[in-house]
Amino acid sequence: MPNTAVPFWRRKSLEEMSHDEWESLCDGCAKCCVYRLEDADTRQVYFTNVHCRLLDAEQGRCLDYPNRSTRVPDCVTITLAVLRDPYWLPASCAYRRLAEGRDLPDWHPLISGDPDSVVRAGQRVCHRTICEDHAGHLESHLVDWIE
Numbered sequence: 001m002p003n004t005a006v007p008f009w010r011r012k013s014l015e016e017m018s019h020d021e022w023e024s025l026c027d028g029c030a031k032c033c034v035y036r037l038e039d040a041d042t043r044q045v046y047f048t049n050v051h052c053r054l055l056d057a058e059q060g061r062c063l064d065y066p067n068r069s070t071r072v073p074d075c076v077t078i079t080l081a082v083l084r085d086p087y088w089l090p091a092s093c094a095y096r097r098l099a100e101g102r103d104l105p106d107w108h109p110l111i112s113g114d115p116d117s118v119v120r121a122g123q124r125v126c127h128r129t130i131c132e133d134h135a136g137h138l139e140s141h142l143v144d145w146i147e
């Protein structure tokens, strides 16, 4: 019998997780829905406060999640292959944390039991971003509060 007292993300590898467990790892911070700039030489990633036009900035959810890759070809689906080198994801991202051998933070809904704990912890980008349709040049929108 599996030890169900230990939460699944501590007793299973990413490879072993079910579809529902995998999906539940996303905390809804929406940090991966803002545009990033990257120095091709150093791989330094710079986050902007410009969000994808498919992001519901209030709720931190994609407005068309099933079709996002078709509508936004640059949208990256997080897979095991992607997580072999997750440097471009925010350091707080649950997938990156687990891929790097770290645990989930206290404010993660799987630990707090409350989806709003992400907002209370200041981790969701809602109310602090601008839609790409109105932003102009990305270089004018670099921010240092996404990590």
Ligand code: SF4
Residues within 6 Å of the ligand: 025, 026, 027, 028, 029, 030, 031, 032, 033, 078, 089, 090, 092, 093, 094, 095
């Ligand atoms: S950065 Fe990670 S945890 Fe946050 S919305 Fe994107 S996939 Fe989910």
